[in-house]
Amino acid sequence: MTTARIDARFAALKADSRAGFVAYVMAGDPSRDQSLDILRGLPAAGADIIELGFPFSDPMAEGPPIQRAALRGLRAGLTLKGTLDLARAFREGDDHTPLILMGYLNPIETYGYQAFARDAAASGVDGLIVVDCPPEEAGPLSDALDAAQVSLIRLATPTSDDARLKVIAERTSGFVYYVSVAGVTGVKEAQALSVAPAVERVRKASGLPVAVGFGVKTPERAAEIARVADAVVAGSVLVDEVAAALEANEPPAPRVLAKVRALAGAVRGARVTETV
Amino acid sequence: MNAILPNRYAMPDVEGRFGPYGGQFVAETLMPLIHELNAAYEAAKADPSFQAELDGFLTDYVGRPSPLYLAERLTAHYGAADIWFKRDELNHTGAHKINNCMGQILLAMRMGKTRIIAETGAGQHGVATATVCARFGLQCVVYMGATDVERQSPNVFRMKLLGAEVVPVTSGRATLKDAMNEAMRDWVTNVEDTYYLIGTAAGPHPYPAMVRDFQSVIGREVRASMLARKEKLPDACIAAIGGGSNAIGLFHPFIEDAGVRLIGIEAAGRGLDGPDHAASLQGGRPGVLHGNRTYLLQDDDGQILEGHSISAGLDYPGIGPEHAWLKDIGRAEYRAATDAEALEAFQLCSKLEGIIPALEPSHALARVGEIANEVGKGGDVVLNMCGRGDKDIFAVAKHLGVEL
Numbered sequence: 244m245t246t247a248r249i250d251a252r253f254a255a256l257k258a259d260s261r262a263g264f265v266a267y268v269m270a271g272d273p274s275r276d277q278s279l280d281i282l283r284g285l286p287a288a289g290a291d292i293i294e295l296g297f298p299f300s301d302p303m304a305e306g307p308p309i310q311r312a313a314l315r316g317l318r319a320g321l322t323l324k325g326t327l328d329l330a331r332a333f334r335e336g337d338d339h340t341p342l343i344l345m346g347y348l349n350p351i352e353t354y355g356y357q358a359f360a361r362d363a364a365a366s367g368v369d370g371l372i373v374v375d376c377p378p379e380e381a382g383p384l385s386d387a388l389d390a391a392q393v394s395l396i397r398l399a400t401p402t403s404d405d406a407r408l409k410v411i412a413e414r415t416s417g418f419v420y421y422v423s424v425a426g427v428t429g430v431k432e433a434q435a436l437s438v439a440p441a442v443e444r445v446r447k448a449s450g451l452p453v454a455v456g457f458g459v460k461t462p463e464r465a466a467e468i469a470r471v472a473d474a475v476v477a478g479s480v481l482v483d484e485v486a487a488a489l490e491a492n493e494p495p496a497p498r499v500l501a502k503v504r505a506l507a508g509a510v511r512g513a514r515v516t517e518t519v
Numbered sequence: 520m521n522a523i524l525p526n527r528y529a530m531p532d533v534e535g536r537f538g539p540y541g542g543q544f545v546a547e548t549l550m551p552l553i554h555e556l557n558a559a560y561e562a563a564k565a566d567p568s569f570q571a572e573l574d575g576f577l578t579d580y581v582g583r584p585s586p587l588y589l590a591e592r593l594t595a596h597y598g599a600a601d602i603w604f605k606r607d608e609l610n611h612t613g614a615h616k617i618n619n620c621m622g623q624i625l626l627a628m629r630m631g632k633t634r635i636i637a638e639t640g641a642g643q644h645g646v647a648t649a650t651v652c653a654r655f656g657l658q659c660v661v662y663m664g665a666t667d668v669e670r671q672s673p674n675v676f677r678m679k680l681l682g683a684e685v686v687p688v689t690s691g692r693a694t695l696k697d698a699m700n701e702a703m704r705d706w707v708t709n710v711e712d713t714y715y716l717i718g719t720a721a722g723p724h725p726y727p728a729m730v731r732d733f734q735s736v737i738g739r740e741v742r743a744s745m746l747a748r749k750e751k752l753p754d755a756c757i758a759a760i761g762g763g764s765n766a767i768g769l770f771h772p773f774i775e776d777a778g779v780r781l782i783g784i785e786a787a788g789r790g791l792d793g794p795d796h797a798a799s800l801q802g803g804r805p806g807v808l809h810g811n812r813t814y815l816l817q818d819d820d821g822q823i824l825e826g827h828s829i830s831a832g833l834d835y836p837g838i839g840p841e842h843a844w845l846k847d848i849g850r851a852e853y854r855a856a857t858d859a860e861a862l863e864a865f866q867l868c869s870k871l872e873g874i875i876p877a878l879e880p881s882h883a884l885a886r887v888g889e890i891a892n893e894v895g896k897g898g899d900v901v902l903n904m905c906g907r908g909d910k911d912i913f914a915v916a917k918h919l920g921v922e923l
Contacts, residue, residue, distance in 0.1 A: 300822040301696065301808060303703045304546040310690060322820040348544060348807045353821030375544045375807065379534065400548040402710055407551055425548055426708035 246394045248341040248369045249417040252291055253452045253473060261514055262469035263291035264507040265454055267345065267478030269312035270297050270329050271321025272485050273495060278316075280496040281485075282333045286340045288500040289507025292454075292474065293333075294372070297326040297346040304374045306429040312482035315489075323350040323359070327366040334367025341417075343370040343396060348384075356384050360391035370394035370417045378410050385414045399445045399453075401425050401437075408448035418452040418473065419445050426457070429479025433458040435467035442472050462509030469513035477506050528774045530841065535724020538847060540840035543723040545810045548707050557725045559630045564732070569625065576621050580654070581611050583618075583736065587744035587901070592871040599891035600754065600898035604874070605741050605769065607905050614877065614906035615737060615765045616647035616718060622733035623716045624651040632714035634658045638702040640667055640695035640761070641832030641879070642674025643906055644718030649683035659683040662701040664694035667831045674910050692825040695761075695835045699809055719762025720839035723810030727840050734768025741901055742772050754894045755780040758903040759882040760853070761797070761833035763842045765905035770851060780852065782890060783842060784883045786828035787855035797826030799838045800846050800853045813840040829858035829918065830878035832906070856885035862918055865908065877906030878914070 256263045266285050272278050285293055298316035302309060321329075323346075330342055344363065351359050351373065363371065371393055376384060381395065388395050394417035399408060402425060411419070421442060423433035433455065442453045455468050456476030468475045484502050488495035530537045535557075543553055563569040577583040585606045594602045607615040627635060635652050637659070639645030645661040652659035661678055665687040668675050678685050691697035706715045720730040738756070745753050756773060758766035760783040773779040788796035796802055799814045806815040808823055816824040816836035828834040845851035856864070864884035869875045876884060883902050891900050908915070916923050 298822075300691070301700050303700050303809070304548075304707060306704075317822065324820075349815070349817065349823070350821035352806050352812075353817070353819070374546055375810075377543060377545065377547055377550050379550075380542050380544055398547040400546075402548050402551045404551065411547070422548060425710045427704045430708070 246369060246392055246416055248339065249292070249394060252341050253418065256291065256473065262472055262510050263474035264289055264510040265292040265294055265456070265474050265476040266290035266481060266503050267294040267296060267476060268499065269309065269316045269482055270295055270326040271316035271319040272312045272482060273315045273489055274319045275321060275325065275329065277495055279329055279332055281499050282329065283336060284496055284500045285503060286337055288503040289511065290340065290503055292341045292343065294343045294345045294476065294478065295326065295330060297321070297323050297344055297350060299347040299350060302347060304427055306427040306479060308429045308479035308483045308486070311486060315485070323354050327362050327368070330368050331366040341369045342367060343372060344368055345372040346374070348373050348376045351384070356387035360387040360393055364391040364393050368393060370396045372396045372398065372420060374398070378413060381414070396420055398422050401441065405444065405448065408445060412449040415449065415451065418454050419449045420476070421445050421453050421455045421472070422457045423455050424458045428457055431458050432460060432464060433468060435471065438468060439471040462505050465506045466509040466513040469510040475510050530844065531724060531728050535728070537840050537844035539805070540813050540843040541724055541727055541811050543810060544807045544812065545723045546707055548710065552710055553723050553725070555630070560626060560725050560729050563626050563629060569629070573622055573625055577618070577736065581617050581621060582609060584740045585609050587741060587748070590872050593868065594891070596871055597888040597891045599896055600894035600900045602887055602891055603753070603899060603901045604904040605737060605901055607737060607765070607903060608877065608907035612643070612647045612650050613909065614643040614647065615734060615768065615903070616644045617650065618736055618768065619718065619730050619733040619764060620644070620647040620651045620716060623729070624655055624657070627657070627714035627716065628655060630714065632712060634660070634709065634713045635716050636660045636662065636702050636705050636713055637716045637718060638662045638695065638698040639718065640664070640698070640835065641830065642667065642671040642678070642910065643832060645683070645685070646674050646677045646681070648716050648718070649678040649681035652683065653681045660705065661685050662688050662698040662705070664692070664698045665689045666693040667695065670914055671831055671910060673913070694825065694831070696823065696825070703809070719764040720767045720841060721762045721809060721811055721813065721837060727811065730764050731767045731771055731841060734764050735771045737765065737768040737903060738770060738772035741769065745899065745901070749899060752776055752779050753901045754778070754898040755782060755890050755900045757782045757784065757883050757887055757890055757900060759833065759879045759905065760785050760838065760842065761835050761879065762837070763839035765903050767839060767841055769901070769903045770845070774850060781845070781850065782886070783851055783853045784886050785853060785855045786830060786833035786882055787857040788827040788829070790857060791855055794824065795827040796855070797828045797834045797836065798855045799836055800842065801855055803836070805843065808837050811840045813843045814838050829861060829914070830882065832877070832879045833882065854886055856882040860885035862915065865915060874904065875908035875912070876904060877908045878911045880905050
């Protein structure tokens with residue numbers, strides 16, 4: 244029962260009265276082994292949930308940081324199968340942290356929906372986010388994932404009205420990912436003021452926890468979002484640390500994990516600060 | 520002959536699918552926008568005043584109808600079926616692209632959009648988009664691969680003269696596919712005021728159907744001209760294929776006429792046996808990219824490969840979903856022509872007919888003799904001359920080792 248990890252984690256966060264921190268990193272960035280080092284360090288650095296991107300040649304919804312991370316992953320030879328191997332290696336040392344794969348549909352089409360769902364579940368993957376597969380196109384993929392008990396996590400956006408949220412909420416589980424800005428990843432900053440009512444609408448429509456991402460760059464912004472959302476996602480700022488480490492000729496894991504500690508710490512402290 | 524197919528052809532279905540192809544594979548942010556676009560297009564289609572307005576601009580501004588011309592010397596050269604050119608290169612801006620741009624710009628204005636974005640490869644669609652934006656006073660941003668900006672510099676200058684902003688795209692191999700990615704990123708960022716004017720019959724529904732409908736003026740005119748001149752339909756229609764908009768525009772009005780062969784010519788680049796081509800139907804397999812499921816050039820992991828063609832308008836790793844469907848059901852045939860064959864046909868047509876073709880239709884010209892032979896004497900083959908070669912003379916000179 245792989246979806247249980249996500250539900251258990253959100254239940255624990257609720258019991259702690261705090262938001263979770265979701266860390267997005269790219270598989271194979273900058274190499275298979277270095278990305279495994281990063282993955283293994285994430286839970287201790289404060290990541291409550293991990294989103295593991297699988298590289299795609301044409302990441303249409305990503306800004307430059309994640310585009311570059313995907314290119315580094317592809318240059319390192321990371322295929323979707325390689326990403327599942329990485330997930331399995333991570334899962335061997337951690338049985339609790341929910342692991343969500345995130346990427347684009349074509350590599351999954353190529354792999355085959357059934358085979359992918361089966362292998363993902365066997366690798367300890369709990370959920371899947373597919374950027375270019377809206378509910379209208381997701382039927383066959385949902386069937387395969389349901390059979391393997393892997394959650395298909397949906398995206399809601401500033402353009403989703405109430406009627407659209409109903410469509411989004413069908414056949415989803417785990418949590419809903421609220422894309423807080425209309426745009427690509429890592430460019431515009433989210434406005435906490437407009438995020439709060441949106442999170443409430445998504446929660447109401449889906450009955451699920453809401454994680455907020457896109458445009459979370461600083462601990463201050465992460466804390467603001469953590470006051471209104473169930474979880475805060477950061478990705479571009481983390482993969483940019485990989486780029487900076489490569490430029491400085493340093494190992495990437497310590498830099499990425501330091502950034503995770505800063506952001507996760509801000510998320511953990513956010514609601515406490517508010518009540519003091 | 521020319522029997523009507525037993526089942527009337529009514530594609531795509533309500534979900535925008537051509538059999539397993541097509542669909543709406545876009546980021547969630549864009550879903551409400553493409554639903555809005557679909558509703559607006561359906562309303563426009565049902566409104567006679569929209570068609571009347573479009574027809575007016577096609578006549579007075581674009582210069583339609585374009586002639587159907589009997590290419591006598593090329594016909595004599597091959598000594599087989601009569602070869603006709605549908606002269607869409609005589610349109611304002613020199614290619615078929617403006618048929619679609621005029622339709623979409625009128626739709627964008629009906630929708631109250633004020634900023635137009637587009638992708639371009641050879642620059643013909645960019646020029647056509649910049650042209651209609653200038654005509655109607657709308658802001659225009661064109662995304663173009665940096666590689667294409669360099670090899671199509673005359674068209675870049677034209678777009679700038681027309682008031683468009685040309686944004687060179689450096690990601691990937693910096694060609695058409697990457698320009699399309701960047702246009703999608705712009706669209707997802709500017710959801711309120713921006714209209715994405717896609718240049719080929721691909722992308723999320725309703726684009727493949729809408730672009731086809733706007734380009735079908737080509738095939739409707741061919742049909743009327745042929746019936747007027749020969750009191751029969753053509754035996755074969757042939758067109759070059761990149762994304763496939765000029766071909767589907769020519770083919771569509773003949774799909775139910777089983778006696779009319781429909782033949783699309785893909786870019787074989789340096790040869791279909793190697794990796795350097797852009798023949799997604801003959802060298803690719805189905806997958807999902809840029810909003811639709813269709814044939815794609817891709818590796819074993821589902822990563823998209825870069826197409827190659829001497830023609831910047833053809834080197835796209837995908838194909839419109841309706842062509843994917845027509846291939847699978849066997850209604851259209853697909854062949855290919857190499858860079859070298861296209862270059863040869865480019866020169867032959869220039870010398871024999873006094874028409875310098877664009878490199879895109881040069882691919883169709885490279886196969887037209889073969890088709891004329893198959894059809895035989897007394898038959899009629901229509902080739903869509905979808906663009907003129909002025910934009911290509913520098914590239915062709917370079918390939919021929921001539922310094923200008």
